[in-house]
Amino acid sequence: MNGNVIDLPSSFLLQCALWAYVAGGLGSLIAWRRDRLATLIGFGGATLASGCGISAAILTLAAWPASAGKAFALGASGVPSLPLIVQLDPLGAFFVLIVSVLALALSVYSFGYVRGYYGRRNVGLLGAFYNALLLATTLVFVASNALFFLILWEIMALTAYCLVSFEHERPETRNAGVLFFIMSHLGTGCLILGFLLLFQAAGQVLGNYGPDSYSFESFRALGNSLPPGPRNAAFLLFLVGFGVKAGIVPLHIWLPAAHPVAPSNASALLSGVMIKTGIYGLTRVLFDFMGTPPNWWGVTLLTLGTLSAVLGVLYALMEHDLKRLLAYSSIENIGIILMGLGAALMFLHTQHPVLASLALIAGLYHTLNHAFFKALLFLGAGAVQHALHTRNMEEMGGLIKRMPQTAFCFLLGAVAISALPPLNGFVSEWLTYQSLLQGFGTTGSLVKLVFPLSGAMLALTGALAAACFVKAFGITFLAQPRSEPAAQAREASPAMLSGMGLLAAGCVFLGLFPTALITLFGPLTQQLLGQPLPGYLVAGHGWILGNTQELGGTVSTPGIVLAGICLLPVPLVLWLFFGRRTRVRIGPTWDCGLRGLTPHMQYSATGFSKPLRVIFKALFRPRREMQREYDYSPYFATTLRFESRIEEAFVTRLYRPLKRRILLTSRRMRALQAGSIQAYLIYIFVTLLLLLIFAL
Amino acid sequence: MKPLNPEFASQWITLLATGMLVVQLLMVVQRMLLTNIRLFALQSLMLAGIAVIIAFSHAHAAHVYWVAGLTLVGKVFFLPWLLSRQVRRIQMEHEIAPLLNASASMLLCGAFTLLGYIVARPFTSLARLGNNTLGVAVTLLLTGFFLMVNRRKALTQVLALLTVENGVMLAAVALTTYGMPLVVELGIFFDLMVAVMVLGLLVYRIRETFSSMDVSKLSQLKG
Numbered sequence: 001m002n003g004n005v006i007d008l009p010s011s012f013l014l015q016c017a018l019w020a021y022v023a024g025g026l027g028s029l030i031a032w033r034r035d036r037l038a039t040l041i042g043f044g045g046a047t048l049a050s051g052c053g054i055s056a057a058i059l060t061l062a063a064w065p066a067s068a069g070k071a072f073a074l075g076a077s078g079v080p081s082l083p084l085i086v087q088l089d090p091l092g093a094f095f096v097l098i099v100s101v102l103a104l105a106l107s108v109y110s111f112g113y114v115r116g117y118y119g120r121r122n123v124g125l126l127g128a129f130y131n132a133l134l135l136a137t138t139l140v141f142v143a144s145n146a147l148f149f150l151i152l153w154e155i156m157a158l159t160a161y162c163l164v165s166f167e168h169e170r171p172e173t174r175n176a177g178v179l180f181f182i183m184s185h186l187g188t189g190c191l192i193l194g195f196l197l198l199f200q201a202a203g204q205v206l207g208n209y210g211p212d213s214y215s216f217e218s219f220r221a222l223g224n225s226l227p228p229g230p231r232n233a234a235f236l237l238f239l240v241g242f243g244v245k246a247g248i249v250p251l252h253i254w255l256p257a258a259h260p261v262a263p264s265n266a267s268a269l270l271s272g273v274m275i276k277t278g279i280y281g282l283t284r285v286l287f288d289f290m291g292t293p294p295n296w297w298g299v300t301l302l303t304l305g306t307l308s309a310v311l312g313v314l315y316a317l318m319e320h321d322l323k324r325l326l327a328y329s330s331i332e333n334i335g336i337i338l339m340g341l342g343a344a345l346m347f348l349h350t351q352h353p354v355l356a357s358l359a360l361i362a363g364l365y366h367t368l369n370h371a372f373f374k375a376l377l378f379l380g381a382g383a384v385q386h387a388l389h390t391r392n393m394e395e396m397g398g399l400i401k402r403m404p405q406t407a408f409c410f411l412l413g414a415v416a417i418s419a420l421p422p423l424n425g426f427v428s429e430w431l432t433y434q435s436l437l438q439g440f441g442t443t444g445s446l447v448k449l450v451f452p453l454s455g456a457m458l459a460l461t462g463a464l465a466a467a468c469f470v471k472a473f474g475i476t477f478l479a480q481p482r483s484e485p486a487a488q489a490r491e492a493s494p495a496m497l498s499g500m501g502l503l504a505a506g507c508v509f510l511g512l513f514p515t516a517l518i519t520l521f522g523p524l525t526q527q528l529l530g531q532p533l534p535g536y537l538v539a540g541h542g543w544i545l546g547n548t549q550e551l552g553g554t555v556s557t558p559g560i561v562l563a564g565i566c567l568l569p570v571p572l573v574l575w576l577f578f579g580r581r582t583r584v585r586i587g588p589t590w591d592c593g594l595r596g597l598t599p600h601m602q603y604s605a606t607g608f609s610k611p612l613r614v615i616f617k618a619l620f621r622p623r624r625e626m627q628r629e630y631d632y633s634p635y636f637a638t639t640l641r642f643e644s645r646i647e648e649a650f651v652t653r654l655y656r657p658l659k660r661r662i663l664l665t666s667r668r669m670r671a672l673q674a675g676s677i678q679a680y681l682i683y684i685f686v687t688l689l690l691l692l693i694f695a696l
Numbered sequence: 697m698k699p700l701n702p703e704f705a706s707q708w709i710t711l712l713a714t715g716m717l718v719v720q721l722l723m724v725v726q727r728m729l730l731t732n733i734r735l736f737a738l739q740s741l742m743l744a745g746i747a748v749i750i751a752f753s754h755a756h757a758a759h760v761y762w763v764a765g766l767t768l769v770g771k772v773f774f775l776p777w778l779l780s781r782q783v784r785r786i787q788m789e790h791e792i793a794p795l796l797n798a799s800a801s802m803l804l805c806g807a808f809t810l811l812g813y814i815v816a817r818p819f820t821s822l823a824r825l826g827n828n829t830l831g832v833a834v835t836l837l838l839t840g841f842f843l844m845v846n847r848r849k850a851l852t853q854v855l856a857l858l859t860v861e862n863g864v865m866l867a868a869v870a871l872t873t874y875g876m877p878l879v880v881e882l883g884i885f886f887d888l889m890v891a892v893m894v895l896g897l898l899v900y901r902i903r904e905t906f907s908s909m910d911v912s913k914l915s916q917l918k919g
Binding site (some may be wrong): 028677678682684685688691692693695696 | 795811814815832837840841842844845848853
């Protein structure tokens with residue numbers, strides 16, 4: 001294409017991936033009348049593209065710095081001062097790896113999933129949006145020019161909006177789409193302002209304000225030379241801008257509304273990848289551009305991360321919509337990732353680059369892991385929704401007998417997200433703990449108290465997350481079916497199962513062999529912190545995950561598994577010695593003397609989380625309504641109606657008053673809307689004249 | 697053909713730009729719709745002339761011929777034809793009384809011309825082609841805007857918008873020597889086409905709905 005010098009196989013592969021996305025998207029749009037063909041082209045193209053993307057990313061990361069690709073232009077944009085420059089550096093390559101691996105699994109899954117839409121919906125359109133979102137996201141990670149980046153950022157937001165409102169006939173979906181739209185644009189506005197600040201500073205350094213002064217190259221050269229005023233302002237703007245996309249509390253309200261209503265393959269993409277673009281942006285800006293951070297940046301990030309983690313999981317626990325639960329849990333995990341990044345910033349401030357690299361690795365490794373297990377869980381939820389046509393957990397149950405393979409995959413995902421060894425969630429949370437606990441000794445000031453506090457909160461989060469996924473798995477898959485569709489559910493199609501299987505295998509691999517992957521982080525820390533991989537991190541010939549010091553804590557997930565396998569014969573031996581005389585008799589479950597067990601007797605989703613709702617009553621402020629009708633005495637009610645509802649404090653206390661205020665102001669501003677064209681023209685004209693005279 | 701003597705070209709451009717300004721001022725006082733449209737065509741013709749001279753006198757400005765051609769086809773022939781047809785179709789050849797009468801508008805436009813020239817003065821050294829082009833361009837912009845505010849018929853407002861655009865084009869062609877990139881110019885052209893089509897349609901609808909072309913009646917649409 002365009003005769004650009006493509007010096008490296010990785011750059012070539014990246015271009016192949018991009019073009020395959022384009023071809024897949026356009027092809028499926030052209031073939032929209034024929035569902036099967038559109039599916040084949042759309043998701044086949046995405047599969048191909050993701051393969052290229054994976055290879056490009058791994059080539060870049062494995063062969064660094066020999067693979068240091070020069071920035072190259074994708075083509076002429078035709079618009080002045082908008083060079084379409086991309087560069088595959090380690091940070092970008094790492095995120096390209098995440099999006100590509102996920103795209104692979106999701107595309108395979110989609111072959112089965114979109115079959116539910118045949119004849120009902122425009123599958124070609126879905127394929128086009130899907131490919132466009134993947135294309136834009138991949139490009140966001142490699143764009144190395146602020147203007148190009150912002151344009152891609154917007155394309156990404158718009159295609160995501162289209163996916164969110166794909167099933168637009170329901171008002172819930174439309175509202176979620178609009179909310180997402182508003183929040184996303186709020187974020188982009190902040191980003192534009194932030195980049196303008198950097199642009200101005202870079203222009204001053206370069207002496208001109210040409211296209212060069214908003215390339216990432218010149219931002220990188222800025223570093224510490226930024227004056228503190230604009231630097232802090234830029235930090236706050238970027239925090240809000242990227243924070244909206246990442247779903248940091250309190251900017252998260254769009255996330256639990258928008259993610260569940262999208263088609264499940266798209267919600268996996270949104271939760272697995274798109275919110276990670278916020279993390280990417282923060283990492284890029286804070287570690288790559290802005291030099292040594294002041295301490296309050298790290299503290300802010302760490303605190304916000306802790307807050308997001310705890311609140312996210314608490315709200316997740318209260319949900320009985322399976323996909324909303326997963327969306328809230330995404331907020332929790334973003335919080336955990338942010339804790340890693342915040343700790344890394346604080347270590348950078350106190351001049352502990354080794355610890356900073358550990359914390360950064362913890363955050364980014366959790367980013368990768370979360371992409372895997374969250375996408376897996378969303379796909380599982382999608383399979384359930386596909387079979388039952390509901391997301392309400394109160395109508396599920398007993399699915400493990402009807403969808404055993406889906407249940408197994410979901411279980412793996414649930415174990416991984418609850419950070420239980422030996423799966424991948426455990427590894428990254430362990431790394432986060434390590435960096436937080438070692439942080440206490442890095443500074444003499446009282447700020448160090450932040451570390452153990454957030455460590456404790458992380459522990460609380462872990463426990464609550466485990467409870468949350470016991471609920472998610474137990475209510476959905478165990479016990480008796482609570483509704484007719486649940487009793488009649490059928491196993492997901494092979495394509496869907498293999499998509500989930502890929503991700504589940506990924507979770508196991510990332511958990512068992514973290515050291516194999518952690519070596520890939522070397523170029524990353526080298527690039528962002530100028531610091532190679534901590535020396536003792538990979539120990540015991542790659543079987544043990546170490547620490548920053550020789551005598552620091554270590555953990556070995558293969559060892560845990562091995563120990564488990566070794567312990568397996570123990571119960572068998574015990575049974576051989578002591579248990580042979582006991583007799584086994586299978587009888588009915590005790591039903592308190594009533595006649596037979598019914599689904600009404602089992603724990604409901606709401607009931608399961610009741611104790612925690614009571615404990616955290618001050619936070620949740622549940623609204624309850626109870627009406628009973630009785631004939632003789634209130635103890636013998638004939639009908640009973642119970643309603644319990646939880647509304648998020650952020651929505652009721654922050655966003656709703658804000659909305660009311662804005663509406664009030666805009667109603668007052670309507671006086672300006674005179675309804676006469678002349679008046680409007682006069683407004684413009686007078687402004688123009690004033691500006692001209694002012695310019696004199 | 698050998699390129700024109702730059703001095704000679706510059707004088708021609710100055711002359712044509714002045715012509716554009718004069719035509720603009722004539723439009724401010726003229727109330728016959730058809731005459732206004734013809735004046736606009738004349739102004740556009742002068743703009744096309746300027747573009748041709750620039751393209752002719754500069755070695756690297758061949759694409760400015762495109763600008764000239766587009767102006768000629770679009771603004772000298774097509775748009776005036778479209779607008780006159782509209783005028784004949786709705787049979788309304790006079791503008792109703794403007795907000796300000798002719799002499800007051802003329803005085804005000806004189807002030808705008810002054811302002812335009814003052815604003816343009818710091819840049820005269822840049823304007824290698826004709827020494828008044830930026831001043832004329834700004835003046836065209838301001839008076840065009842004034843024309844829009846002052847008149848009530850949707851058709852005249854379309855016309856005024858077109859003269860504003862002529863001003864912008866003049867600045868683009870004359871100031872930067874080679875004009876803007878062709879993409880941008882094409883974009884502006886298509887924008888304008890669409891705007892005129894939409895406005896033409898709107899005029900027709902307003903006429904049908906309110907049996908008048910007075911845009912001040914649009915305020916009835918306000919929610």
